[in-house]
Each structure stands twice: as structure tokens, then as C-alpha cells.
Amino acid sequence: MDLGPHAAFIWASYAVVALVIALLIVWLIADGKQQERRLEELEARGVRRRSARASGSGGHAA
């Protein structure tokens, strides 16, 4: 593919977009996993939300 004399500018633009979007996606997935893990740890210690307690799973609520 011949992108002409300014190919470097075109590739650099697409590369930076791909990099920033990839970083955003990785951050969002990692952040979600971290929050889920913390929530599981709390629930394992018996700390549960009111809605979870109401469904009969016991523990104390926030």
C-alpha cells in the first residue's frame, strides 16, 4: 500500500489512536476486575448489601 510522501504522518495517527484506545480498554477491564474482586472479598467476610441480605443470603448490610 503506497500512502505517498506523508505516509509516516498517516501511520503515526493510526498508531496513536490504536494505542490510546487499547490503553483505555485495558484500564476499564482491569478496573472492573479490581472492583469485582474487592466486592467478593467483602462478601466473603459476610458484608453484604441490603438487597443481597433481603434475598436470604445473611450477613450484615451497607
Added chain:
Amino acid sequence: MQTLTQRLANPTRFMELSRQLLPWISGLAAVVLAYGLYLSFFASPPDYQQGETVKIMYIHVPAAWLSMMAYLIIAVSSFGLLVFRHPLADVSAKAAAPIGAAFTLLALITGSLWGKPMWGAYWVWDARLTSVLILFFLYIGLIALRSALDEDPALAGKLTAVLGLVGVVILPVIRFSVDWWNTLHQPASVLKLGGPAIHPSILIPLLVMAAGFTLLFVAMHLKAMRNEILRRRVRSLTMAEVERAARLELRAAE
């Protein structure tokens, strides 16, 4: 009869709905973006003036549109928080800020990389470029303000909502900067009276890429909102656990 907004006001219901929607929106975004990239690189001609650098437009313009759309979401969410106290409004505003900042940064960088071969300069203090730079600083301001008030999330939400609403004035300035001032940046050529001024062979890849970017943004915003709801649950449960431990200690001391 509840409106959609009222039904979504329940975070648990939002979590369930977003859990079901997220894989579909993400998959659709990937397919549309792949098709858009194919059109951009293999099925669109070089521009008669700008040559192949017009390919930068296929990512620059969607990033610039999303930089403004994300801020509009923050402004609407801020209004929803301050006026209607919608439970998810602050979650939405907080979740949109870093994503909006990232797309604004991308618009600035790709614009700069497009400007060098076309204008001969990476940056000029032109009305459009400067107003988008101010938008980027506004995003940074919103993130920094919230971060500084981390100990009091309710106060942080209200103050960032006020800043978010005040900052919305930048959107018409960006939109009309190319009409109000003499700028190097080209005037509106897609969303304009009388229809687009771009040939369909270039317009269609641009619109497909814009649709792909928008779907990607929606998926990322939903995911960020889900993360924020989980973060708030963790915070409230941690506080409940600390309070319970303090009560037990007090009882033991008595």
C-alpha cells in the same frame, strides 16, 4: 408508567441491563470499525488536494465529534444530578470524563499530525485548535477537582457538576469558531446547511468510522459506569464494615 430514565434510575437494574447489552455493543463496534478501516485504506480514493493524508480525517473527525459528545453527556448528567438528583447522573458524568479527555487528546494529536503536512506546522494558535485545547483542560479540571475531593464524593459530584455545566459554553465556541474567526481549520463540511460538501467516496468511510467510534464510546462509557457503581458499592460496604467494627469495640469497652 415509568419512563426509561426512571427505570434506569435503579443501579441494580442498570447493572443487569448493561451486562446484557455490553457484549453486543462491543462486538458491533469491532465489526463496524473493521469495516470502516477497510473502507478507509482500500476503498476510498486520495483527496484531490490533500492526497492520502485525507485518511487521517477518518480518525481525526470521529475523535473530535466524540470529544464534544462526551462533554455534552457530562453537561446533561450534571444537570440531571443538580436538578433531578438522578442516582446515575453523577456516575455517568464521572465515567465520561476520562474517556472524553482521551478522545480530545486524540483529536489534538491526529489534528497536529495532519496539520504538519498540510499547513506546514504541528500547531497554530488558531480559534478551533485553541478552543479544543481548552476543552481538554476542562476535562483535566473536572478529573482533578473530583480527585481532590475524594474524601467527600457527594460534594465532589456537586462541584464537578457545576464546573461541568459552566464549561458547556465551550461547545458552541468550538462548533462555530471556524465561522466566527479567520482560522486555518476548514469550516464544517459534513454537518452543514445544504448537506455535506464531501464526495460520497470519502464521506461514507468517514460516517462508518464515526458510527464505529460512537459504538466504541458507548461501550466504554457503559463499562466505566458499571465500574463506578461497583466502586461505590465497595466504598459503602467498607464503611459499613468499619462502623460495625467500631460499634463492637465500643460495646466490648462498656
